[in-house]
Amino acid sequence: MVKLYAQQKYEALLSCAQDAEVTGIWLTSYFSAIQRYARIVQFLDAEIKVIDVQIKELSSKVPEVALLNSIPGIGDTLAPLLLGEIGDIERCVNAKQLVAFSGIGPSVRQSGNYVGTKNKVTKRGSPFLRHALYIAATTSVRKESKGSQVNSVIYEYYIRKIETKAKKQALGAVMNRLLRIIFSVLKNKQPFRLITPDQQVEMYQKVQQKAA
Structure with a gap:
């Protein structure tokens, strides 16, 4: 559920960023900032998945x-x-x-x-x-x-x-x-x-x- 929520938020951020980009040149900085935040969310989500796999592998030996x-x-x-x-x-x-x-x-x-x-x-x-x-x-x-x-x-x-x-x-x-x-x-x-x-x-x- 948490991962699904994070993915939905990520997609919503990208959608907002795309809307902001076509609205006007003066919103370009906001668009770039939102994109950066979205990439950070996606990166952290990917890292969580890697850690989850590592935890399961280690746990199987305990x-x-x-x-x-x-x-x-x-x-x-x-x-x-x-x-x-x-x-x-x-x-x-x-x-x-x-x-x-x-x-x-x-x-x-x-x-x-x-x-x-x-x-x-x-x-x-x-x-x-x-x-x-x-x-x-x-x-x-x-x-x-x-x-x-x-x-x-x-x-x-x-x-x-x-x-x-x-x-x-x-x-x-x-x-x-x-x-x-x-x-x-x-x-x-x-x-x-x-x-x-x-x-x-x-x-x-x-x-x-x-x-x-």
């Missing part, structure tokens, strides 16, 4: 990217971005640490005996990671054209949340839950299976017990 790709809602673009922002999963002992690292954990507003009930996320850590999680979350709660869910586990969790929370808060909870699934998948070194997040955690605990 097992963790394949693990993230196994999670419905996380595709070829989001998987390397998420992994790049998360880094080495071994730095996190548990999912709670990864949530704190991402900055999507709830902040606590407290003063004396007062404890706030409408808490916002801390927004610490990488904004790119939070943005990637947001895209993954919105994708996961969508329905496909045939009516089936992209990620039935996350979708059902989202439906339960919006019964008691605003949609924005429910989506934040989905981001949190999705990150916990990501943690379990990377820690277990096993592809995602359509089981509940609690079962994912249980799998991780069993792996840890065997390792001990």
Whole structure:
């Protein structure tokens, strides 16, 4: 969609430049400037395509990217971005640490005996990671054209949340839950299976017990 939008803008700029050129000699400088900007847009778009190909080639050699790709809602673009922002999963002992690292954990507003009930996320850590999680979350709660869910586990969790929370808060909870699934998948070194997040955690605990 972004590339299509860029191409449409590029063509619109060229069209405007051509119209400006035939309008009068005094607009020639504007025509030249618009053409230069249009060429820059086209050049950057071509560079993005080259970088996308390089990312895909490199990602195909990283097992963790394949693990993230196994999670419905996380595709070829989001998987390397998420992994790049998360880094080495071994730095996190548990999912709670990864949530704190991402900055999507709830902040606590407290003063004396007062404890706030409408808490916002801390927004610490990488904004790119939070943005990637947001895209993954919105994708996961969508329905496909045939009516089936992209990620039935996350979708059902989202439906339960919006019964008691605003949609924005429910989506934040989905981001949190999705990150916990990501943690379990990377820690277990096993592809995602359509089981509940609690079962994912249980799998991780069993792996840890065997390792001990």
